[in-house]
Amino acid sequence: MYKGQRGDSKNRFYQRRKICRFCVDNGMDIDYKSPKALKQFITERGKIIPRRITGTCAKHQRKLSLAIKQSRQIALLPFVGRPPQ
């Protein structure tokens, strides 16, 4: 059963709706001083992962991107990360 099936495209499959991690867990706050938490939302290259992939809501993605940029500024996160060999 494909819930997300639309039109004729038979190969469409239902994708589980992603939920914002910050909305679910109230104790989890976005802070530029904790790079460990922010690392989950950047790629190995150091790019911010779009919210269509992580499922973060718009409100929290705005705060997240600001925190990541501030964290980069004080060298807690890289501007350009090196991918693993």
Added chain:
Amino acid sequence: MRKYETVVISDPDLQDQTRTELFDKIRNIIARENGIFLNLDEWGSKKMAYEIRKKLRGHYACLTYGGTGDLVKELERNLRLTDDVMKFMTILISDAVTAESLAQELKDAEDAKAAAADAAQAADTTKDTETDPGTQVQESGSDEPAAETVPETAETVTDDKN
């Protein structure tokens, strides 16, 4: 008045005395510009994500204070002139704070610190008074947990394999 937070990355090879002088200087600037110094949180020497001035490590410190925009301007000008400071970043935390609310906050923080110190002291004194029964309990209890822990660790190992 506004509440700000400044993260200062200073040279990791600095002597302790030079570093305290640096923070004293920052505190003096805040006092001179009619600001209220709230807190200094030293994170210590940390590895940085990229090199700054050819250095891989930096000594991080986070200052919290209340003041006006002119204070930040003056403070940042001074930080820029200081060679020991490699990088800094100021962030606005709260827009609408009054001198009274900041003084209250400072007092609350001090009270909490004093309470924690008192609690630690109280714990110490109770420890001192209960030395005799405490040692007895420890001696009698020491055999049983030791015996229990051995099978527990064995179980966790098998779990990991599965």
